[in-house]
Amino acid sequence: SQQGEEDPQALSIQEGENATMNCSYKTSINNLQWYRQNSGRGLVHLILIRSNEREKHSGRLRVTLDTSKKSSSLLITASRAADTASYFCATYNFGNEKLTFGTGTRLTIIP
Amino acid sequence: DAGITQSPRHKVTETGTPVTLRCHQTENHRYMYWYRQDPGHGLRLIHYSYGVKDTDKGEVSDGYSVSRSKTEDFLLTLESATSSQTSVYFCAISGVDTEAFFGQGTRLTVV
Structure with a gap:
């Protein structure tokens, strides 16, 4: 089974609203990463948060990490049509050196 | 774009x-990964490599083998292709505790 699971599976919001996606994982991690994938393209890295960090910002993105609950959230503020994409979380563990992805959230921004 | 093709x-x-x-990198990154992407499953790890001739299995490795004889090349072989292996395959590269960079993907159809 996959390490991470995103919630919700799909999300539709109006342009200008904020979008929040959640990721839960099963085993201990060293870092958690978020990626975006536009239809038919490769994944693009958005932000990496390490296990000793609780929150990280990058432009309109805010990521939180709660290792006690094995969960993370990605907040996109003031959404734009160009944010329409699938978003994935991925976890990395030094012990097995794997980078494991979740199932993704499909975000649609309605103009 | 990161040097991965x-x-x-x-x-x-x-x-x-x-x-x-074939996955080829010009970044001299330690880790190389092969994933498959299917609707409803996100990205699933097939095999990965943490150095030349050092490889390990991911969650869906049956029917696949890999080789890494040089830092820059990571080959994925389907020993005897089946229709269930019809998918989009992505290669990724990363350093230690850093983000991953993805190739553009290979769309494989087994008829």
């Missing part, structure tokens, strides 16, 4: 034939 980009093959996909 996949070849071929598209391939149609017949059931029972062997197929090899």
Whole structure:
């Protein structure tokens, strides 16, 4: 089974609203990463948060990490049509050196 | 874009034939990964490499083998292709505790 699971599976919001996606994982991690994938393209890295960090910002993105609950959230503020994409979380563990992805959230921004 | 290329980009093959996909990097990154992406499953790890000749299995490794004889090349072989291996295959590279960079993907159809 996959390490991470995103919630919700799909999300539709109006342009200008904020979008929040959640990721839960099963085993201990060293870092958690978020990626975006536009239809038919490769994944693009958005932000990496390490296990000793609780929150990280990058432009309109805010990521939180709660290792006690094995969960993370990605907040996109003031959404734009160009944010329409699938978003994935991925976890990395030094012990097995794997980078494991979740199932993704499909975000649609309605103009 | 990070220096990672996949070849071929598209391939149609017949059931029972062997197929090899190539991932080439110019970044000298330690880790290389092969994933498959199917609707509803996100990205699933097939095999990964943490150095030359050092590889390990991911969650869906049955029917696949890999080789890494040079830092820059990571080959994925489908020993005897089946229709269930029709998918989009992505290669990724990363350093230690850093983000990953993805290739553009290979769309493989097994008929």
